[in-house]
Amino acid sequence: MKEITSMTALDLGGHIKAKNISVTEAVKAQIEIIKKREPLFNSYITVLEEEAYSQAEEVQKRIDDGELSWSPLAGVPMAVKDNICTKNIKTTSASKMLANYVPTYDATVVSKLKEAGAIIIGKTNMDEFAMGSSSETSYFGPTKNPWNEKHVPGGSSGGSAAAVAGEEAFYSLGTDTGGSIRQPAAYCGITGIKPTYGTVSRYGLIAYASSLDTIGTLGRNVSDCVASLEIISGHDPLDGSSVEKSSYSYTKSLIDDVKGMKIGIPRDYMGDGLDDDIRKSTLEAIEIFRRRGAIVEECDLSYMEYAIPAYYAISCSEASSNLSRYDGVRYGYRTDEYDDIQDLYMNSRSEGLGMEVKRRLMIGGLVLSSDYYEAYYHKAIKIRRLIQESYMKAFESYDLLIGPTTPKSAPAINDSSSDSQKRKLSGMYSSSINLAGLPAVSIPCGIDKSGLPIGLQLIGNHFEENNIIRAAYTFESEMGGRIRNEKI
């Protein structure tokens, strides 16, 4: 039998079901690896060692009683991003502001995972309040990329991606507001899926930009990602934007066949700024789809050059409203030094929030102010609509769209040439998809000259996850399965 921690989540789930491995054995193996690797990678803010062992006993009993025969992931250790509320377990959003916050309730996704017998082994590191693309803005220090610790794992779900790639968890939950599942998945050589907005409940997610925030999964391969997505999706009356659908079955689309599928390559995704190695791997991937009988052709989208500015205008505006609740009175950190209520607000926020968050709140405040509302916010939501329409037009002709996930592979930590402004460009192929609310998956499609992974992005029409899952699964099979970092 392979070493437990290098199995896929579904393999381990199968072994647990067949009683070859006990849940406690799986937890023990996972905790040992976490203890060894955490000093290097810092994928977690909180590791739940004791809790995981007691969960293991409970879940084993439920498995033995036949209660969990429906769940393919029962007993498998997994990780939850630290902006998703877990009852009685610290949930910090990687901010000093919430460093001691212990929710009294579980997010809907966490309740669903518990129902399915998942073992939550820890809460993962991230950019503060999910604002960023490198996981360097965490109050708890940066996460490192398991392929090369001198590089970032991406962000904001960097801890969730590094935990899976570094085999510190079998799969994980991340959140994607402008690319934060797909970009770190690409940088860490794993699969990450962002479903259609409204598919997975946001109840219990610490909000960044509510009209864009989406919870999804990261896994070692397409099947793990899809099996876990199936567990967490579904209508939830506690989330006003949750959509009621007749079926949330995704595993049925794990089909190794793309014959006759119509795939578009948006020209905007292959233009200036794209790294040569990534271009080459993307074109090779496209050839594979052609060879397997898909009809692939170039196509045009419009307004893509405005996606990043529109994304930041909208996300910063929503953030400035969402984060106004952190005032030192109702939630989180409170300053020791204040004379009056104004001081209390100001000092609590000045001391409790990091630089990048403050920068965005100031932008959001400006964009929403009466002087600039028309010029910035209103314009941004018009552009959002035009971008949505442009995608809708493309989906009249294509089943899915294909392109790179990021223009470059993972940058070095503290790379002085990559200031916050430049880092924002890593979202140039991902944020328009959030503006349009579409589903997309990133799968590994190669390794660049410096030995870092490259991600391929497949984008589907609303609620047509099935097309991207089928194409991703076919591609992964052609590549001979997941890519594994042999060095770890």
Ligand code: GLN
């Ligand atoms: N990098 C983008 C940002 O900084 C995306 C973040 C996200 O998806 N949470 O806002």
